[in-house]
Amino acid sequence: MIPSRDEWQAALELRHGRERQKSFSSAVVAVCGLGGLGSNIAVALARAGIGKLILIDFDRVDLTNLHRQQYKAEQIGRLKTEALSENLKEIAPYTALETHTVRIDRENAAALLKEADIVCEAFDDAEYKAMLVDTVTEKMPGKYLIAASGMAGLGSANDIKTRRLTNRFYLCGDEVSDAADEIGLVSARVMLCAAHQAHAVLQILAKEA
Template identity: 40%
Template sequence: MKVGIAGVGGIGSNVAFNLVRAGWRELKLVDMDRIESSNLNRQFYFADQLGRYKTEALRENLLRIEPSAEIESLVLQLDESNIISSFVDCGVIVEGFDNVTTKKMLVESFAERNVPVISACGIAGFALSEVGRRRIGNCEIVGDFTTDFNEAELYCPKIQVIAAMMADRVLQRIREQR
């Protein structure tokens, strides 16, 4: 089963990293951004990849971990006209956007399609004690549900914990569907 990852920044790149390290081999990476120096403190990219498309660099990084993985990378701005078709071949979708409007669009687009969506909410700041999970319909949300990146700094340890929890939920949802 292919796992779709919509947005491969701090959350998406680290969920992908965790999935491949856990043995998952089928991913579809979708994003339109390029790597910036400000990404390097929390995203699975390297300084020599600055300026490259995130999907292409992440695919390369993941294949270094597992050369036999089947990783599709799309440089694409997701919107209402292409979001469903972009993930039609995926059994689980990870939401990794930093834009509330795009997050909402993805979750709502798959709400009635019986495709699990694993999302994040409240990834900023230091506090790990409040990180938890909630399930609403086909969507599972991981985070502290309050600390927005507009209100606090983004730090690698918290993002890594949330991404690992999201990867765990992806793997559990895959097991449930088998």
């Protein structure tokens, strides 16, 4: 049986503290890209009781995604926005979800991200990473941005770090490895980087970053 909303909130407050959970529950976080980084970020934030997640991706679940992304084999072929929403509703039924099955770009970013307090960049493609960073930092200076660079291979987990580059811009990863290197993207290391991004969100909301 699914707990009531009040029971759910009480359990989160017991874990995080009432005031801290109030900040989490009132926050809106956008996750741009729902692959290895984004799907794991979304799951971590939903479990933490973030009030609303804006999920943005144009792609479908593929067999090659399953080793590092939060999807199920039976969801192959489905839109990632739909599949991840379904999974998140099972995990955290009281987190509000807004989905956009589109490719985010310079023209539509402002409209898609207008409600977000914090934006998580979670793309594989370097060009789109740069586009989102430039767009948010230049045109949306009031928003926090948490981006990622370098999480591939089997390098040390301790090389994955979070750096605060400006007052509202954080970068997570080892800043060196590339998906084209060696064996590419490995589940545990991608999840580590996603956890850094999700943790940065919570630290910002708790005013501890």
